[in-house]
Amino acid sequence: MISSSATIAASSIIEPGVIIGPHVVVGPFCFISAGVRIGEGTVIASHVVINGNTTLGRENRIGMGSSVGEISQDLKYDGEPARLEIGDGNEIGRHSTLHRGTAQGGSVTRIGNQNIFQAGVHIGHDCQVGDHTTMGDHSGLAGHVTLGDYSQLGALCAVHQFCIVGTGSRLLDNTCVVQDVPPYVLANGNRAVPLGINERAQAFARATADEQRVIHHLYDLLYHQQEPVDVVKLEIERLSVEYPMLRQFNDFFTRSTRGIIRG
Structure with a gap:
């Protein structure tokens, strides 16, 4: 079902069964597969692929060339049902990749509201991202990572699978995290070390x-x-x-x- 107020470029392919809400804009050369649901006011730039059981809330913006809802890179994945849930008001930068969950992680990757992901961000399978987070250019979360509300990742950061980045914490550019970062901690380095309290949170x-x-x-x-x-x-x-x-x-x-x- 496609709302009559949605705007969809003629060169884009929308499979039967997609639900597109009011005032959604889909740019040229996009592909959206059956099972996708897109909320009111979301804007999708050109050359975006949205796959599988993926739900986007209201007023999201997806940058060109992004892949949203693709199957995970977990080699144990065997085609079982899985989904990606994205809330409202998120900014997803160009060439970002956001993957669906796996059975081992509850079958869902979940992203909250009002997050800012810059160019080339990767969010792996079964990640749980809160609200008001930021991720800089080409930063990535491996599978099963939890990113707390108001946490901040600079550019080129990497977070190991199953790690927790706590509420209000901040990773400076080029930080590699292989253990959990407590709330409100400022961290930097490869491997990450604490530098103090993130008073800017x-x-x-x-x-x-x-x-x-x-x-x-x-x-x-x-x-x-x-x-x-x-x-x-x-x-x-x-x-x-x-x-x-x-x-x-x-x-x-x-x-x-x-x-x-x-x-």
């Missing part, structure tokens, strides 16, 4: 002065005093009673399996 800036002080305290325990993670987790549990925003640290350490980056 919107989520950090919105925190109260007391909450910011507590975040600095947790960083001090982890990286200056070199306390074991189990000790830091107990401190987080104690402080979460007074500072509920620290529950995101609880969530991070509960899900972390690869260990955290160290100096």
Whole structure:
């Protein structure tokens, strides 16, 4: 079903069964396969391929030459049903590649709202990307990566499979991550090492002065005093009673399996 207010270039191929909402624009030489659903106001530039069970929300913009919803590069993938879900208001730069999930990862790659992905970004199978994140040119997430809300990746960053990049953290250009990055940590290097607190993060800036002080305290325990993670987790549990925003640290350490980056 294609809305009467959608604009589709004559050279593009839209298979039967595609759902295209109001005021969608599809540029020339695109291919959109059966099973794709595109929300109102989304703009798709030229030479874009959108495949499989892929859902895009409202007001997304997809740059030219991008591949959205292709099957994963996981060699275990054997054709089982899988999907890609993209929220609202995302900017996807030219020549980006976003893959569907696999059965081993819940069968879904999920991208939230208001994210900015610059040219050549890769988001692998089963990744879970939050809201308001940014990824610089040619940065990539391997399979099963979690990217927290308001996190920032510079250009040419690489994140190893199954890693977590926490809420409000920031990776400088050319950073390679092979272990988890705690919330609000600024990191750089190959392999990534912590450089301090990412005070430029919107989520950090919105925190109260007391909450910011507590975040600095947790960083001090982890990286200056070199306390074991189990000790830091107990401190987080104690402080979460007074500072509920620290529950995101609880969530991070509960899900972390690869260990955290160290100096």
